Amino acid sequence: MTEAISSSPSTRIAVVTGGNKGIGLEVCRQLAGNGVTVVLTARDEKRGTEAVEKLNGPGISHVLFHQLDITDASSIAGLVDFLKTRFGRVDILVNNAAYGGVEFLRGPVYNSVSSEEELSGMDRDQRLEWLWKNSQETYDAAKKGLQTNYYGTKHVIEALLPLLQASSDGRLVNVSSDFGQLRHFRKEELKQELNDVDNITEERLDELLDMFLKDFEAGAVDARGWPRAFSAYKVAKAAMNAYSRILARRHPELHINCVHPGYVKTDITIHSGLLTPEEGGSRVAAVALLPEGGVTGAFFEDFKESSFV
Template sequence: MPELLALSTSKITSTERHVQWRGYTYERIDLLLKWCFRETRDAGKECLRTNYHGTKQVIGALLPLLLASDDGRVVNVSSELGQLRLFGDEALRRELDDVEALSEERVDAVVAAFARDLDAGAAARGWPAGAMAAYTVSKAALNDYSRVLARRHPALRVNCVHPGFVRTDMTVNFGLVPPEEGAARVVAEALLPAGAYFQDGKQAPFV
């Protein structure tokens, strides 16, 4: 009987303990769905820690169990705000879209550079502008990490998905997509080929 396990990327110590216990309980994990959202100024850095670094830590902790599955899958819930067209630096956009040359270390370095610039003129340095800049960087980095992970582990299906503007408490119920439909879109992407980004139920460009 399948079991649903809820984990928080903002509580890594607790997550690691839970994963260690689960590792003794189960031999494998078939599907990992990852979703998170945050954003102010200290909140911007917390957003990066939660959406990007926290996601990586959860996936890293669960990776041995996913690889033990005959059909391991990872679906990272992203956002249309993570598209690279929102970056003002064209050279950086091209670099982050070059999946063959991209590495986890380079994505980490980009996130670290943005974190250093958060306090002074980030947009002027070619970063995404506006109140959601940290969220945009975190989701773009998550998309790129998903592509790197899919290339590194071809036995896994790794995708990221923007389920649409879902009607939830987080969107103050202004969302256009019913929660059931948003959830169905996320789960559906677990069945599709790896290394892609899906938006509103269709494959879409990362840029």
């Protein structure tokens, strides 16, 4: 299958993490529909291969699978070796793989039909309240949330950076969230520090994330002014937004942006969202396919540039 896939210099090469379902699958579909050769990655080989088989049908024949666990250094190295050998570059990297940072009280996958019946007539805030009531924050889940949503994504970026730089128009799209906007932080000093793009450093982000975990373990999240409810997810996404801005300044040759896909019906929301994965995916794909010479270091929401705050 992979041998038939074009890797000519004129064909753009995209890598999508967490591509086997939900928003990631739709991003793969929409990029491929725009003539991009897509490397769909997922932790589970069987699910990833099945996702590629679903996509490679009428009109789309240039999606291939490679295994990737973004929290596993050897898995990341394996993907890099494959991309170097097969393509020699990456034109678009979409970091979509994520973990909710909470444990759901309804089991691993809640029936989406049942949840839709239960959520019928609820607005966004009511749905978020329902989601919160059906979740619990634990230290282990919070720690895993930071390791996946911030450090896992960061390690993928660091490993693929040389391949993005080998592109004539390298694009890095980090799937973020309005939960990562700084308005959720209640301590003004934290807000200001995370928004100070001229002075914030990777080392300081590490310190802040360590501080958050210690406060979480001590039950001091509220007292210290961290975000309430889904706090680990919010903190990790805010840190990734800050890191994206650091990278955009450091690498002006690339286009590095964050995008909020909206409140989407996926496993990570127990299917409580208002948008379909196709709608969420279209917001991400639009940023990946911005015209050449566009903005970098920006946050996008509803197809337009928005605020990190």
